Amino acid sequence: MPVLAQADLRLDANPLDYILLVIYFAVVLGIGVMARRSVSTSLDFLLSGRSLPAWVTGLAFISANLGAIELLGMAANGAQYGLPTVHYYWIGAIPAMVFLGLVMMPFYYGSKVRSVPEFLRRRFGTGAHLVNALSFALAQVLIAGVNLYALALLLNLLLGWPIPLSIVIAALVVLTYTTLGGLSAAIYNEVLQFFVIVAALLPLTIVGLHKVGGWNGMVEKLTAKGSGEELSAWPATELTGISNPVLSVIGIVFGLGFVLSFGYWTTNFAEVQRALSAKSMSAARRTPIIGAFPKALIPFIIIIPGMIAAVVIPQVQALNEGQDSGGITYNETLPLLIRELLPNGMLGIAITGLLASFMAGVAANVSSFNTVFTYDLWQDYVKKDRPDEYYLRVGRLATIGGTIIAIGTAFIASGYGNIMDYIQALFSFFNAPLFATFILGMFWKRMSAAAGWIGLVAGTLGAVAVFVMADPKLLGVLDLPGQGASFVGASVAFVLDIVVSVIVTMFTKPVPEKQLGGLVYSLTPKADRTHSTTGDDAGWYRSPALLGGGVLVLTTALYIIFG
Amino acid sequence: MAGKSHRAGLFDLRLIIAVLFGVYGVVLTIVGLGFTNDEDLAKADGLNINLWSGLGMLVVAAFFGVWTFTKPLIVPDEAAVEETKAGEGH
Numbered sequence: 001m002p003v004l005a006q007a008d009l010r011l012d013a014n015p016l017d018y019i020l021l022v023i024y025f026a027v028v029l030g031i032g033v034m035a036r037r038s039v040s041t042s043l044d045f046l047l048s049g050r051s052l053p054a055w056v057t058g059l060a061f062i063s064a065n066l067g068a069i070e071l072l073g074m075a076a077n078g079a080q081y082g083l084p085t086v087h088y089y090w091i092g093a094i095p096a097m098v099f100l101g102l103v104m105m106p107f108y109y110g111s112k113v114r115s116v117p118e119f120l121r122r123r124f125g126t127g128a129h130l131v132n133a134l135s136f137a138l139a140q141v142l143i144a145g146v147n148l149y150a151l152a153l154l155l156n157l158l159l160g161w162p163i164p165l166s167i168v169i170a171a172l173v174v175l176t177y178t179t180l181g182g183l184s185a186a187i188y189n190e191v192l193q194f195f196v197i198v199a200a201l202l203p204l205t206i207v208g209l210h211k212v213g214g215w216n217g218m219v220e221k222l223t224a225k226g227s228g229e230e231l232s233a234w235p236a237t238e239l240t241g242i243s244n245p246v247l248s249v250i251g252i253v254f255g256l257g258f259v260l261s262f263g264y265w266t267t268n269f270a271e272v273q274r275a276l277s278a279k280s281m282s283a284a285r286r287t288p289i290i291g292a293f294p295k296a297l298i299p300f301i302i303i304i305p306g307m308i309a310a311v312v313i314p315q316v317q318a319l320n321e322g323q324d325s326g327g328i329t330y331n332e333t334l335p336l337l338i339r340e341l342l343p344n345g346m347l348g349i350a351i352t353g354l355l356a357s358f359m360a361g362v363a364a365n366v367s368s369f370n371t372v373f374t375y376d377l378w379q380d381y382v383k384k385d386r387p388d389e390y391y392l393r394v395g396r397l398a399t400i401g402g403t404i405i406a407i408g409t410a411f412i413a414s415g416y417g418n419i420m421d422y423i424q425a426l427f428s429f430f431n432a433p434l435f436a437t438f439i440l441g442m443f444w445k446r447m448s449a450a451a452g453w454i455g456l457v458a459g460t461l462g463a464v465a466v467f468v469m470a471d472p473k474l475l476g477v478l479d480l481p482g483q484g485a486s487f488v489g490a491s492v493a494f495v496l497d498i499v500v501s502v503i504v505t506m507f508t509k510p511v512p513e514k515q516l517g518g519l520v521y522s523l524t525p526k527a528d529r530t531h532s533t534t535g536d537d538a539g540w541y542r543s544p545a546l547l548g549g550g551v552l553v554l555t556t557a558l559y560i561i562f563g
Numbered sequence: 564m565a566g567k568s569h570r571a572g573l574f575d576l577r578l579i580i581a582v583l584f585g586v587y588g589v590v591l592t593i594v595g596l597g598f599t600n601d602e603d604l605a606k607a608d609g610l611n612i613n614l615w616s617g618l619g620m621l622v623v624a625a626f627f628g629v630w631t632f633t634k635p636l637i638v639p640d641e642a643a644v645e646e647t648k649a650g651e652g653h
Contacts, residue, residue: 016594020587033576056576188576195580195623199587203616211608343603345594345613349587451614 009332011158017348024196024352028177028359035181040248042391046184046371048277052184053536056191058290059285061097061350062298063190066197067361069150070352071302075241075337076330078306080315082230083562085306089299091257094555096265097288098548104266105275106529107442109284111518114276116269117376123441123519124452124511131456132434133376136269137369139427141402144365145409151358152410158335158351167410174362175403178370179396183277186360186367186561190274193356194294200346200353201301207341208308218304221311225320230307233563236352240487253485258560259494263435281530282537284465285544292551296558307400309337362406370398379529386556425467428486431495433459440501445520448508451501459497463489577631585624591617 039045077085111120117136121129152166177185196291206428213220229238235245242248251559265271275287309316313336315328328336338350383390437455466489470478478485509523516523531537531544540546598644604611 016590023586024583027579031579038574073604188579191576192583199584199616199620199623201611202619206615207607207610207612210610231632317653341607343599343606343613345591346607346616349591349616 009157009327009335009339010160011335011347011351012344013159013347013351014344017351019354020345020348021355024356025173027192028173028189028356031192032177032180035177035185035188039182039392041273042374042388042395043114044184045392045395046367046374047273048182048184048187050277051279052187052277052283054283054290054542056187057274057278059194059289059294060187060190061271061287061291062276062295063194063360064270064364065145066194066298067364068154068358069361071197071357072154072331073335074299074302075306075309075334078303079310079333080306080320080330081236081239082307083233083303084230084236085257085303086233086299086558087239087252089234089254089295089554090559093265093295094292094551095257096261098552099262100266100272100275100516101285101287101289101544102548104438104442105285105288106264106281107519107521108272108283108525109276110128110524110528111161111532114375115372116267116272117372120437120441120452120498121380122377123516124437125449127449127453128437128456129376129380131453132430133372133380135427135430137372137377139430140270140365140369140372141405142404142409143427144369144406146363146407146413147358147361147365149413151355151362152414154323154335154354154358157332158354163414164411167407167414170181171403171407171410172361174359174366175400176369178363178403179399182395183273183367185370186363187274187277187362189356190360193353193360196349196356197353198298198301200350203307203346204338204341204350205301205304208305208312208337208367211341212308212311218308218311222307224316225311230310233559234454237267237382241485251487255491259432259435259490259544261495262439262502263431263433263490267430267434267438269372272369273371280532280537282532282542282544286529286547287543289544289547289551292548293554296551296555305337306333309333313337313340316496331432366399366402366406369402370395373398373402375449406484428465428490429460429467429493431464432490436494436497437501440498443515443517443521444505444517445522446505447501448505448510450508451504454503454504455497458500459493462496463493466492499501499505575635576633577627581624581627581631583624584620584627588617588620588624591620593617 041049043049074085074088077088106117108116111119111122113122114132117129117133120132146169148171149163151170152161152163155166156163157172177189181188194521209215209218212221219231235242235248236252237245237248240248240251241252272289275284278284278287310320311317313333315326316330316335317332318324318326319328319330331533335354338347342350374391378394378398379386379391433456436459437452440455441452466478466485468474470476470485470489478488513523518524518528533542591613595611595617597609599613602615
């Protein structure tokens with residue numbers, strides 16, 4: 001067995017690379033300063049004044065999700081599991097994004113709510129609203145902290161910066177541009193970040209493929225060293241940890257493709273907020289659908305580098321074969337490949353792309369936290385009926401407060417590493433049942449206010465129960481390694497939420513129908529659900545249904561080619 | 564409407580993208596043409612990746628630059644905004 005040297009991940013960055021990095025940060029902060037001029041009301045600050053074009057909100061929509069934890073994690077999955085990782089991008093995102101745009105957005109945007117919790121308040125009243133607003137606000141600041149810590153860890157590993165210094169610098173940059181420019185600055189930077197990530201990963205993919213002899217060369221090398229399972233998307237038994245292929249496919253289609261994905265993409269306010277900031281109903285409906293096109297294609301420059309690393313990086317090969325990798329884990333796949341293949345210059349762009357994606361993730365957390373805090377907690381429960389300047393100030397202060405809590409969380413996480421995993425698990429519990437409550441609430445006018453919050457709580461507890469039973473460190477009575485536990489947990493939460501909501505509704509009073517206009521399908525006039533097709537919304541290529549159909553066809557074609 | 568609106572100018576996102584990628588493209592192209600040694604080439608498996616990426620970025624910059632100037636973003640001024648808001652009945 002070859003003994004690998006203790007790997008040093010330090011990148012050989014020179015002044016040129018740092019200059020490219022500094023240029024990017026100058027632009028990012030400049031956007032914050034310029035965006036400040038366009039902020040005069042709380043709606044400007046927290047929802048960009050509902051003024052952005054669809055291509056901007058669409059790219060921001062996927063960019064807000066393209067944080068670096070996701071980037072490093074998916075490249076790692078690519079190295080470990082290979083092609084089955086595409087499920088997270090295709091079945092695990094595209095159908096939900098199209099559904100959000102075509103079916104749900106008319107209610108979100110048409111009802112003029114300013115946040116996802118606010119929709120729950122108008123549909124179900126205080127109970128469901130408080131459950132969702134509190135859990136979401138808490139989730140966002142803690143996850144922002146986890147993101148900050150992960151960023152600091154990466155800076156330490158790659159460039160040798162001390163962890164506390166990295167946490168504070170990164171937080172200050174994000175704080176500066178989001179406090180100045182609000183959501184507009186966050187969204188503009190997300191779009192910019194999207195292009196920088198592509199500019200970093202596309203050349204990396206090209207060089208990597210060149211090195212292994214193209215696509216065919218990679219396929220040959222992977223086939224030679226393994227079972228070949230990493231070369232076809234189905235049935236993905238290694239990814240799910242479910243050994244029966246049929247059950248594994250069901251787990252992916254129902255657990256990942258339906259429950260997890262619809263729960264995340266259609267109800268997570270950090271995502272939906274991007275669409276709510278669009279300038280018209282048509283643009284809002286197109287936002288997730290336009291985002292779906294790059295979402296369908298981007299795995300090629302994230303997962304393929306991971307698969308290439310599995311044949312060109314000795315440490316990753318060692319991991320694949322279950323041998324000693326010298327302390328390297330799959331999460332370091334992407335930085336290792338960058339170090340191996342990119343010369344100074346492109347190296348600077350790649351570092352910039354990684355840092356940019358971390359900051360955009362933190363900014364998305366912070367900019368959705370301040371909106372929910374200001375409108376859903378402060379305005380609804382603490383100080384009602386103040387002039388708008390008051391809430392603009394609250395929004396700015398909430399941004400600062402949220403960032404400070406995030407810094408605190410980052411420092412706690414740096415002391416206790418596995419807290420990160422638990423924080424992320426904790427918030428998947430809140431997310432899992434939400435879609436069930438939303439879809440019932442939007443299409444079943446009889447559903448009562450009590451069913452709203454009791455269903456949410458029951459679903460969350462169901463997800464917690466599965467987690468406790470499957471985690472080997474807790475009870476460990478369910479044998480579900482890999483991702484299977486989260487698929488099953490989300491499915492249980494979904495079913496439980498529906499069942500409990502239906503039962504509770506049978507025994508409680510429905511919400512009066514006159515309060516539900518614009519919120520429930522059968523009580524909303526068709527005119528309020530349709531978008532205009534004139535001016536900036538004219539043209540067949542701006543039809544949400546056509547674009548949605550197009551991206552579903554594209555995804556199906558990709559599955560046929562790479563299935 | 565004429566006279567009540569102005570071009571977004573510097574704060575058009577497309578222009579910001581064009582400028583950033585223009586600068587990156589020029590820097591990488593120069594590095595690729597003039598400052599690439601055999602070690603750099605060997606690292607990227609013989610490809611002059613700085614040069615190619617730089618040229619690609621210049622194309623992206625040109626695309627966004629042309630888009631910005633052919634379809635300028637018109638921002639309504641304060642007065643016009645007030646009017647629209649009143650018209651929407653808020």
